[in-house]
Amino acid sequence: xxxxxxxxxxxxxxxxxxxxxxxxxxxxxxxxxxxxxxxxxxxxxxxxxxxxxxxxxxxxxxxxxxxxxxxxxxxxxxxxxxxxxxxxxxxxxxxxxxxxxxxxxxxxxxxxxxxxxxxxxxxx
Amino acid sequence: xxxxxxxxxxxxxxxxxxxxxxxxxxxxxxxxxxxxxxxxxxxxxxxxxxxxxxxxxxxxxxxxxxxxxxxxxxxxxxxxxxxxxxxxxxxxxxxxxxxxxxxxxxxxxxxxxxxxxxxxxxxxxxxxxxxxxxxxxxxxxxxxxxxxxxxxxxxxxxxxxxxxxxxxxxxxxxxxxxxxxxxxxxxxxxxxxxxxxxxxxxxxxxxxxxxxxxxxxxxxxxxxxxxxxxxxxxxxxxxxxxxxxxxxxxxxxxxxxxxxxxxxxxxxxxxxxxxxxxxxxxxxxxxxxxxxxxxxxxxxxxxxxxxxxxxxxxxxxxxxxxxxxxxxxxxxxxxxxxxxxxxxxxxxxxxxxxxxxxxxxxxxxxxxxxxxxxxxxxxxxxxxxxxxxxxxxxxxxxxxxxxxxxxxxxxxxxxxxxxxxxxxxxxxxxxxxxxxxxxxxxxxxxxxxxxxxxxxxxxxxxxxxxxxxxxxxxxxxxxxxxxxxxxxx
Numbered sequence: 001x002x003x004x005x006x007x008x009x010x011x012x013x014x015x016x017x018x019x020x021x022x023x024x025x026x027x028x029x030x031x032x033x034x035x036x037x038x039x040x041x042x043x044x045x046x047x048x049x050x051x052x053x054x055x056x057x058x059x060x061x062x063x064x065x066x067x068x069x070x071x072x073x074x075x076x077x078x079x080x081x082x083x084x085x086x087x088x089x090x091x092x093x094x095x096x097x098x099x100x101x102x103x104x105x106x107x108x109x110x111x112x113x114x115x116x117x118x119x120x121x122x123x124x
Numbered sequence: 125x126x127x128x129x130x131x132x133x134x135x136x137x138x139x140x141x142x143x144x145x146x147x148x149x150x151x152x153x154x155x156x157x158x159x160x161x162x163x164x165x166x167x168x169x170x171x172x173x174x175x176x177x178x179x180x181x182x183x184x185x186x187x188x189x190x191x192x193x194x195x196x197x198x199x200x201x202x203x204x205x206x207x208x209x210x211x212x213x214x215x216x217x218x219x220x221x222x223x224x225x226x227x228x229x230x231x232x233x234x235x236x237x238x239x240x241x242x243x244x245x246x247x248x249x250x251x252x253x254x255x256x257x258x259x260x261x262x263x264x265x266x267x268x269x270x271x272x273x274x275x276x277x278x279x280x281x282x283x284x285x286x287x288x289x290x291x292x293x294x295x296x297x298x299x300x301x302x303x304x305x306x307x308x309x310x311x312x313x314x315x316x317x318x319x320x321x322x323x324x325x326x327x328x329x330x331x332x333x334x335x336x337x338x339x340x341x342x343x344x345x346x347x348x349x350x351x352x353x354x355x356x357x358x359x360x361x362x363x364x365x366x367x368x369x370x371x372x373x374x375x376x377x378x379x380x381x382x383x384x385x386x387x388x389x390x391x392x393x394x395x396x397x398x399x400x401x402x403x404x405x406x407x408x409x410x411x412x413x414x415x416x417x418x419x420x421x422x423x424x425x426x427x428x429x430x431x432x433x434x435x436x437x438x439x440x441x442x443x444x445x446x447x448x449x450x451x452x453x454x455x456x457x458x459x460x461x462x463x464x465x466x467x468x469x470x471x472x473x474x475x476x477x478x479x480x481x482x483x484x485x486x487x488x489x490x491x492x493x494x495x496x497x498x499x500x501x502x503x504x505x506x507x508x509x510x511x512x513x514x515x516x517x518x519x520x521x522x523x524x525x526x527x528x529x530x531x532x533x534x535x536x537x538x539x540x541x542x543x544x545x546x547x548x549x550x551x552x553x554x555x556x557x558x559x560x561x562x563x564x565x566x567x568x569x570x571x572x573x574x575x576x577x578x579x580x581x582x583x584x585x586x587x588x589x590x591x592x593x594x595x596x597x598x599x600x601x602x603x604x605x606x607x608x609x610x611x612x613x
Binding site for chain 2: 012013014015017018019021022025026057086087088105106107108109110112
């Protein structure tokens with residue numbers, strides 16, 4: 001259906017499961033990771049990843065860490081990252097995320113789907 | 125006193141000085157200031173007897189009155205000048221004290237204001253975490269500044285010290301040494317080195333003012349002058365007023381800082397709590413919206429989706445329970461216990477079984493060692509909370525390594541030990557992990573409200589028991605709960 005797959009990154013298994021179900025039923029291929037490290041390995045090993053949707057707060061390598069690694073890597077320069085976070089953001093953090101799409105938990109289903117669709121379409 | 129003929133006066137005829145000087149007659153007139161004599165105008169005549177006639181005496185008395193008035197005026201002027209200087213000092217220090225709520229900066233500024241007009245050198249020492257720390261010092265001679273620092277570094281003020289500062293701290297009362305002799309210097313020093321430094325500073329008059337706020341001694345202000353007799357009761361009164369203002373400023377700054385810290389902790393808690401609640405709400409909302417919109421087919425997916433929703437509502441209830449529980453503990457209402465006979469070993473097994481899903485996800489095992497039933501009179505629900513919190517922590521921070529649990533009993537005390545082999549807790553965080561909102565790891569790394577161990581301790585303590593933790597970074601942590609089997613006191 002689409003040209004790439006969505007990589008979901010969240011340390012909360014139930015959140016991963018429900019979003020994976022929704023996206024798969026909407027026609028997307030989905031990969032999941034529970035840490036920034038795992039996600040980075042998946043992105044580097046799999047050039048079909050067309051979008052990373054990442055939680056900011058995770059143990060160990062978190063969403064900020066993943067964003068920084070992706071930004072540093074020229075091979076991943078065009079990879080869109082959608083931040084899905086429940087954390088309140090400081091002014092400095094909001095500023096740092098200015099160039100990213102940020103979805104706030106709890107996100108509405110139609111907003112989630114519209115964001116993924118728009119980003120993937122632009123990508124293809 | 126008028127002596128017409130010294131040789132014939134019974135009081136002075138035999139005076140060797142007058143005999144040697146050949147004094148024939150003399151006159152002494154007191155110089156008075158309102159209530160006391162300030163001095164004497166004294167005249168001798170070695171030519172004539174009865175040289176001081178009544179009109180001459182009258183003239184000298186007038187002269188003496190004039191001298192008395194002049195001295196009175198200059199003393200009053202000096203007093204006014206001193207009072208003005210004192211007021212100016214109070215005004216300047218008050219301004220400095222109200223400028224900022226950072227007391228380290230404030231006391232340093234006050235110390236600088238006190239030299240050289242009010243003191244040749246001074247030092248402010250404050251009680252910080254139960255220990256006295258030099259917060260500020262100043263010397264009129266910048267070259268001697270390092271001496272004061274050296275003095276405090278090598279011979280810190282302690283309440284047992286024989287120095288005026290030590291005495292002020294000990295008694296909470298100001299100390300005035302108008303004239304400091306070498307004998308006193310020696311008595312207030314510990315050893316020869318100490319005495320050498322103090323002698324180099326050369327105090328000849330000294331005051332030590334305890335800084336007291338609401339009955340608590342916060343520190344001591346020590347003032348020294350190299351001029352003997354520089355400090356008298358009027359200077360002491362000024363220094364005491366100053367000390368009271370400094371103490372109030374320090375207390376205000378401390379309260380402000382504590383309030384700021386408390387607000388910081390609260391904000392952090394609200395941010396963490398909102399994140400913690402958003403996660404289950406997100407899963408629940410997307411699950412329900414998926415079903416309602418028909419995107420997720422109800423036939424095969426329904427049971428799994430409902431289980432997920434159930435799990436998330438359970439999680440939300442636990443979070444809310446935790447918050448309410450802390451609210452109750454904080455309000456002083458305490459924890460209400462309903463003791464009943466409970467087998468702690470079985471209770472722990474049940475709680476571990478309930479964690480099945482989480483265990484599987486953490487790819488982790490729990491081994492429970494209990495030689496037999498360990499029974500006591502406890503609140504079952506509350507102890508389930510204790511076991512669940514300790515086991516969840518072990519899972520969360522256990523890096524997937526096996527968790528060991530032991531339940532034993534000895535001499536009427538039941539003991540529960542939960543040991544993991546995970547990330548461990550840094551030594552400096554360990555003593556505080558049972559505090560409210562404390563966490564051994566940054567909140568942006570591991571979820572949770574930071575209330576689990578606080579609640580554990582409150583429940584265990586309300587049962588008359590105790591809980592403690594041992595840990596090594598990278599090696600894991602071990603939590604031990606001791607409970608009296610006869611139940612809460």
